[in-house]
Amino acid sequence: MTTPPSSEETVPALSEGQRLLYTFTAPSQTMADLRRNASWWVPWLLISLVSIAFCVTLDKKIGWGQVIETQIQANPKSAEKMDKMAPEQREKVAKIQEMSARVMGYAAPVTTLLMLVVVAGVLLGVFNFGFGAKLRFSELMGVASYAYLPTILNSLLIILIMFFVEPDAFDIKNPLATSLGYFVPATLPFLKGMLGAFDVFTLWQVLLMAVGVSQLSKVKKGSAFATIFGLVLLVKLAGAVFASSM
Secondary structure, three states: OOOOOOOOOOOOOOOOOHHHHHHHHHHHHHHHHHOOOOOOOHHHHHHHHEEEEEHHHHHHOOOOHHHHHHHHHHHHHHHHHHHHHHHHHHHHHHHHHHHHHHHHOOOHHHHHHHHHHHHHHHHHHHHHHOOOOOHHHHHHHHHHHHHHHHHHHHHHHHHHHOOOOOOOOOOOOOOOOHHHHHOOOOOOOHOOOOOHOOOHHHEEEEEEHHHHHHOOOOOOOHHHHHHHHHHHHHHHHHHHHHHHHH
C-alpha cells in the first residue's frame, strides 16, 4: 500500500515571483512556503535597491543639508542649541550631521540586513522560549524580509512626493499622511513621535510578521500580532522618549 502524500508535499512550491506577489495578495501562502525554502535574499535585495533610489532622489531633489536643517528647525531644543553657536561652529556641526546622514542613507542595504537579523533573533527568542514554538532562525529571516516589503511602496510614494514638494517643506520623518503623527505640530515632539511611529505601513509589517509566525508554528495569529505589536510599541516608545529629550 502506498503512503498518501502529506499536506506539505501536495502544496505546490511557489516561485520567487509568486512569493513576492502573494506577500501583498495572499501572505499566508508566501509565509507557509518559507517552511519549504527559507530564502530571504530577494526581498532584501529589492528593499536595498529601492532604498538606494530613495537616497539618490533625496540627494538630487531635496539635499541632505536641507533635510538636516528642516529637522533642526522642527526641534526647538536643537534649534536653540544651534542658534547659540558661532556661525563657523554651526556650519561645521551641520556639515558633520549632513555627512553622517548621507553615509547612513547609502549604507541602507547593510543596516537593513542587520535590522532583519536582529528582528529574526528577537522573534526566535520570544516565540521559541515564550510560546514553545519550534521556529528556525532562517525561517524568521524569511518572515522578516518579506514582511518588510511594504516599505518599498512607502519609499516609492515618498520618492514621488519629492518631485513635487518644495525642499524646505519636506519632512523626512513625516512625509506622508499615513499616520496621526503627520497632523501633530512639531512643538509636541513626544506625541508626534509616538503617533507617527504607527503608520499604515508599520502596522502592515506587524501583521505580515504575525501571519508568518502563525503559519510556521502553532501560535495563533492574534497572539502573534499582539506580541509583535507590543515589542514594536516598546521600541517606538523608547525612540519617542529619546527624540523628545534631544
